[in-house]
Amino acid sequence: GENVEQHPSTLSVQEGDSAVIKCTYSDSASNYFPWYKQELGKRPQLIIDIRSNVGEKKDQRIAVTLNKTAKHFSLHITETQPEDSAVYFCAAKNFGNEKLTFGTGTRLTIIP
Amino acid sequence: EPEVTQTPSHQVTQMGQEVILRCVPISNHLYFYWYRQILGQKVEFLVSFYNNEISEKSEIFDDQFSVERPDGSNFTLKIRSTKLEDSAMYFCASRAYDQPQHFGDGTRLSIL
Numbered sequence: 001g002e003n004v005e006q007h008p009s010t011l012s013v014q015e016g017d018s019a020v021i022k023c024t025y026s027d028s029a030s031n032y033f034p035w036y037k038q039e040l041g042k043r044p045q046l047i048i049d050i051r052s053n054v055g056e057k058k059d060q061r062i063a064v065t066l067n068k069t070a071k072h073f074s075l076h077i078t079e080t081q082p083e084d085s086a087v088y089f090c091a092a093k094n095f096g097n098e099k100l101t102f103g104t105g106t107r108l109t110i111i112p
Numbered sequence: 113e114p115e116v117t118q119t120p121s122h123q124v125t126q127m128g129q130e131v132i133l134r135c136v137p138i139s140n141h142l143y144f145y146w147y148r149q150i151l152g153q154k155v156e157f158l159v160s161f162y163n164n165e166i167s168e169k170s171e172i173f174d175d176q177f178s179v180e181r182p183d184g185s186n187f188t189l190k191i192r193s194t195k196l197e198d199s200a201m202y203f204c205a206s207r208a209y210d211q212p213q214h215f216g217d218g219t220r221l222s223i224l
Contacts, residue, residue, distance in 0.1 A: 046213075091155075099168055100147075102156070
């Protein structure tokens with residue numbers, strides 16, 4: 001089955017700087033890659049997603065890149081703000097299946 | 113914005129007892145899911161449900177678990193004989209056709 005690795009497990013960034021979180025996946029059939037933000041005690045909230053027919057997607061300060069050959073994808077947050085502090089999870093899915101396989105999470109802390 | 117709602121927010125149950133976790137998916141969604149998250153760990157897929165039947169389940173979803181959509185709005189997860197290791201946050205999710213999964217706020221299940 002699919003296995004998703006996520007790095008780093010914790011990340012501290014000065015406010016205003018950029019943050020990058022990286023994930024690798026094992027199943028070459030995976031073709032959908034969402035990113036979720038989870039604040040303490042709250043639901044995972046979808047912040048951006050990308051499908052395998054696209055190499056990059058951007059939404060304001062957030063961008064995701066996908067390298068299908070290397071089977072890795074990354075989340076980029078620019079101009080970080082204190083409210084970006086949360087745990088971020090990557091996930092992977094094959095459109096033929098229902099199961100989302102999550103990474104182990106990255107705790108992002110923005111230092112004011 | 114419509115949301116997935118879950119009740120109760122916190123459930124405390126004696127080991128060996130049955131517990132039912134309830135979810136109201138977003139009204140026009142057709143695909144339903146249960147995930148769990150043990151404290152400090154990643155989100156794990158349990159089961160998906162479509163067209164009144166289980167479409168996929170993980171190895172975690174053994175015979176003590178069952179799901180049901182008893183009416184047009186609710187989606188429930190039943191654990192027949194709870195164990196200490198069932199203590200976790202349980203998230204319900206739903207989605208429309210070809211759309212991302214949206215998560216509820218979760219039910220924290222504590223087994224004593």
